[in-house]
Every structure is written in C-alpha cells, then in structure tokens.
Amino acid sequence: MLIILKLEWIEDCLKEGKILPCNLYLMEGMPLLPEDFVGGAASVNVGSKECGQEVDYSVKESTVLNINTNPGHVDPVPRDLEKDQIDASEGEPCFEFGSVCESSVMGRHISGIIPCMNKHLTDILREMWEIYESVLGDDWRALTFRKAAIQLEKLPYKILSMEDIKHISGIGKSMVANIKEILCTGKLQKLECLKADAKVSTLRHLASVWGIGPKLALKLYQEGHRSVSDLVKASGLSQMAHIGLKYYDDLTLRIPRDEVTAAEKYVQNEGETLCPGICISVAGSYRRGNLTCGDIDFLITHPDGHSHQGFLAKLVERLQSTGFITEGLHGTYQASKKVDTYMGVGRVPGYQHYRRIDIKVYSKEAYAFALVYFTGNDVLNRKMRYAAQRQGFKLNDQGLYLRYGGKKGLSCTESIPCENERELFRKIGLSFLEPCDRNL
Numbered sequence: 001m002l003i004i005l006k007l008e009w010i011e012d013c014l015k016e017g018k019i020l021p022c023n024l025y026l027m028e029g030m031p032l033l034p035e036d037f038v039g040g041a042a043s044v045n046v047g048s049k050e051c052g053q054e055v056d057y058s059v060k061e062s063t064v065l066n067i068n069t070n071p072g073h074v075d076p077v078p079r080d081l082e083k084d085q086i087d088a089s090e091g092e093p094c095f096e097f098g099s100v101c102e103s104s105v106m107g108r109h110i111s112g113i114i115p116c117m118n119k120h121l122t123d124i125l126r127e128m129w130e131i132y133e134s135v136l137g138d139d140w141r142a143l144t145f146r147k148a149a150i151q152l153e154k155l156p157y158k159i160l161s162m163e164d165i166k167h168i169s170g171i172g173k174s175m176v177a178n179i180k181e182i183l184c185t186g187k188l189q190k191l192e193c194l195k196a197d198a199k200v201s202t203l204r205h206l207a208s209v210w211g212i213g214p215k216l217a218l219k220l221y222q223e224g225h226r227s228v229s230d231l232v233k234a235s236g237l238s239q240m241a242h243i244g245l246k247y248y249d250d251l252t253l254r255i256p257r258d259e260v261t262a263a264e265k266y267v268q269n270e271g272e273t274l275c276p277g278i279c280i281s282v283a284g285s286y287r288r289g290n291l292t293c294g295d296i297d298f299l300i301t302h303p304d305g306h307s308h309q310g311f312l313a314k315l316v317e318r319l320q321s322t323g324f325i326t327e328g329l330h331g332t333y334q335a336s337k338k339v340d341t342y343m344g345v346g347r348v349p350g351y352q353h354y355r356r357i358d359i360k361v362y363s364k365e366a367y368a369f370a371l372v373y374f375t376g377n378d379v380l381n382r383k384m385r386y387a388a389q390r391q392g393f394k395l396n397d398q399g400l401y402l403r404y405g406g407k408k409g410l411s412c413t414e415s416i417p418c419e420n421e422r423e424l425f426r427k428i429g430l431s432f433l434e435p436c437d438r439n440l
C-alpha cells in the first residue's frame, strides 16, 4: 500500500527527534493507518546551482511511504497523476525512469536509485515515441506515447493488471488498449509492424545521426542512401551532420551522470582560471536528476553583469587547446540576443567517449529564464509558455515580455525582471517545481 504524507510529518519528526505516528499527516484520500504504525519515508534531494549559490532542493510538500502489505504486489495509488495541471504535480516524489534520489530520514542519508517499476510497458511505449518523433515526424502521436511512458515511469508500483491503471487520469482510450495488449501479450503489434517495415527501420537508422532530422532522413532515403556508412558519399549535409557522422558510434551512447559531473567540474575550473567569478553549471536532463544524459548542456553567466561578454570565445579556445573540445560550431553572436552559443563535441579527460556538448552564455538579467528553459523538459517549457500567454506575457529563454494587442500582438522589447526561477514561476502564476520534478 502506498501512503502519501504531508511534508510536516518529516519536519515534526526532525523537531521531535523521533519517527511520529502518521495518521495526523495523511494527505487527503489516504486511508487511516493502524494506531501504532510508524514507517520509513522517501524524499528527493537533487543539488544544483542557481548562479553561484548552492540551492537545496530537498524541500518537498509531501512524502511517500511505501508499505508492502502484500509481497509481490503493491496497491495502486488513489491519486490523480494528470500532469497537465502543473500544480497537481508539485510535491510528487521523483520516481521517474533512472533518476537519482536521496532518502533522508532522521538524519540518515541514503543515496540510491529508484528504478522504473514498469519497464515491461515503458520500453515499448518509448520505442513508439522515438519512431513517431524521429522517423515518422508525427509529433502529436509521439507526444501521446511520450506522456504515457513518462507517467508510468513515475509510478512507484508495478502495473500487473488493468485494475492498476484504473486510477490514472490522462491516459486515453487507445493508450489504455495499447497497455492492455502489452500486459496480455508482452508485445505491441503496431510496434512489431513498424519495426518489420524496411523503410521505417532504414529511416530510423539514418535519423540516429546527430544533425539528421526526419525530413533530411527521408530526403537521403529518396536519394538512395540506406545506411549511415553510405552517408559519407551524400552531398549537401550540414556541418553538424558531418560531425554527427564522424563521431557516430560515441554520440549514440547515453552519458552516465558521473561523467557529466566530471565535465562540469573540469569546465568550471578552466572557466574560473580565465574569468574569476564566472558561473558555469550543467542544465538539461542532468539538472533534472536523470541518471544518464543525451548531451552536456553548459549554461554560463557572470554575476557582475558584464564579464560574460566575449567569454565564450575565450573558453572555447582554451578548451580546444586542452583537448576537451575536438569539434564544433560557434553561433553568430548578436548583443541584442543576450545569448552566445557553441555546439560541438568533446571528451572529458580520463573518459573514453566523445560527447555532444552545448555551451550557452547569457547575461545576468536573462539567466533565470535561460536556466528554466535549458533545465526543461520541453513539455514543461511548452506549459510555461502557455501559462505566460494566459497572463498576457510572452516567455522565451531570454525573458518575459508584456504583450499588448492580444495573443498575436506585439510584445515589449524589455523583459520583466526575474532574479531567479521561483520568481519566474510565480510571475506566470505557476507553483514552483523542483528540477527533479520537471520530467513531465
């Protein structure tokens, strides 16, 4: 049985110095526990940096007890897991696929991984999502599989029958049918058909190169290319795609979290030598606490408000000279855009593989917007833009702008200031989400 408690339970336990009975702290809808019941609790704590200051993300508004009353089976959670309502998701524990969680109860600190309980379903749903997104270019269908996969990955219990998903809202009829089919047969016929289709599997193979999207993959297919090794002969590939081909084997691998930590430390050190006080951290899936990352998303600013200017070129030169960066493209810098960008490939000293690296430098004023945007995920970004729009704003990675003349009208060129992420969430009328709760 899964019991969700209010955060005050942990606070009071800490104050009292002992584990307190839970009944007074039950979240709405939770059944009463036996009088003498006390239990263990899990909370999440993913550290990160917000422009120089260490931010503690351990504060949660609820905590979850997993009480195994029936070995081998755990009751479904009677709560709404619909993610469209961002507010409803606040305080949920971080049970997403492969994320780093730390439990802290009564001063004991245990770091560990809470694995996905539903890989038997989510591996198939993820594969469908990948095929629809990167091969067939069907973003809408990709999104429905993606939403379902991410929702099921967060469940702290294993789905064994349709009874176990009855309480989960936001999963439509056809997705329910897909889940039922996987539970009954261990497979999804639609996926089997797609995988058996020679054209789909070739397009999937071509689109696995960094820099080749579904449209280009189709064009290359129509030109007669059938394998990645064929593409060396292809004409009209972008510089990015050439880099993608050169490092193909390495770039298709996920990056373990510890390697990203090492990369962050390395670049921080080099950056600090070049420009004292510079603030360098890694955002993206790493900051959301995921165990593996697709690339390394560096985000940089300087708290003095001016030393960030021209810093990227110096940093890239330095990282090239030390052998960290091996390849890449420097975007064209426009002062009005408040951002300077570099995309490339590099290798962390002491590690074997080449990795995709993005570096973005923002002004101090734009940093909170950039941090939220590049922490993602993209579904949250879409929700935030929509929330901003409802309040009469336009939101992007560089600022929050007042609109006049309605939705499609002009917007101010000056951003409304936001010192930090919390302020941005508040200004667009959303409750703050910890980075580890942003895998929507």
Ligand SMILES: Nc1ccn([C@H]2C[C@H](O)[C@@H](COP(=O)(O)OP(=O)(O)OP(=O)(O)O)O2)c(=O)n1
Pocket (backbone or CB within 6 Å): 283, 284, 285, 286, 292, 293, 294, 295, 296, 297, 373, 374, 375, 376, 377, 378, 379, 381
């Ligand atoms: N089309 C996009 C691309 C990116 N982003 C934002 C949200 C992402 O979380 C962040 C970083 O982009 P990545 O592509 O690096 O994605 P992640 O870091 O989230 O995942 P991965 O581990 O695959 O790199 O930028 C977005 O909103 N829309």
Ligand SMILES: [Mn+2]
Pocket (backbone or CB within 6 Å): 284, 285, 286, 293, 294, 295, 296, 297
């Ligand atoms: Mn990333």
